[in-house]
Structures are given as C-alpha cells and as structure tokens.
Amino acid sequence: MGMALARKGTRALTVDGTRYRWVVAPDDEPGLGIxxxxxxxPGLRMxxxxxxxxxxxxxxxxxxxxxxxxxGWQPQARGPDFVLRLPAHLRRGV
Structure with missing residues (x-):
C-alpha cells in the first residue's frame, strides 16, 4: 500500500458528497499519474x-x-493502489 498523500501540495475536490485530495505524480512515465x-x-489510493x-x-x-x-475502487479500504488507465485525449462530454 502506498503512503498517504501529504496535505501540502494537494488539491481538494468533492465528488458526490465525498471529499478527495489529489496531486499529479512527480514520476511521469508512462504518462501523467494522478x-x-x-x-x-485515506485508505486505498487510486x-x-x-x-x-x-x-x-x-x-x-x-x-x-x-x-x-x-x-470497484473502494477509497476507504486497505490494500495496494488501484490503478486506472484513462483513454487517450479524454475530453469533456465524450
């Protein structure tokens, strides 16, 4: 399981009533990691x-x-990071 995100440098976002914190990962291979x-x-990171x-x-x-x-990501669960690959050039409304 990954370490919890440091509060400094993260951004907040609320989705369907749940508050999340996020950051762009410093390691950018094989793309950009969010x-x-x-x-x-905090539990299972995505x-x-x-x-x-x-x-x-x-x-x-x-x-x-x-x-x-x-x-199936369960943010309050424990375990390894949940990894998701988003489609190339994802755009709003697509």
Whole structure:
C-alpha cells in the first residue's frame, strides 16, 4: 500500500458528497499519474494514468474518480493502489 498523500501540495475536490485530495505524480512515465485518496479517511489510493497531452483539470480528476468507483475502487479500504488507465485525449462530454 502506498503512503498517504501529504496535505501540502494537494488539491481538494468533492465528488458526490465525498471529499478527495489529489496531486499529479512527480514520476511521469508512462504518462501523467494522478494520485487520489479520500480526504477524510485515506485508505486505498487510486492512481489514474493519462497520456501526455491531456490537460489535468478538476473535470479530468472527477472523471477518473467516477470511472475508478464504477470499476470497484473502494477509497476507504486497505490494500495496494488501484490503478486506472484513462483513454487517450479524454475530453469533456465524450
């Protein structure tokens, strides 16, 4: 299991009433990694990989969270990071 995110340098986002914290991972291979965890009870982190060329925005992070939850991510559980690969050039409304 990965370490909890440091509060400094993370951004907050609320999705469906749950608060999350997220940061773009410093290691950018094989793309850009977005690391997300529940803000109030961090447990299982989600790492979403997106290809270079995507703009990392709150909308994209929200989309990653919703897709991860739909695929079984349980943010309050314990265990290894939940890894998600987002489609290339994901755009709002697509």
């Amino acid at each position: 690391v997300v965890e529940a803000a109030d009870s 790492v979403a990989w997106v290809e270079h060329g995507n703009t990392i925005s709150p909308w994209l992070v929200r989309e990653a969270i919703l897709r991860a939850l739909a695929q």
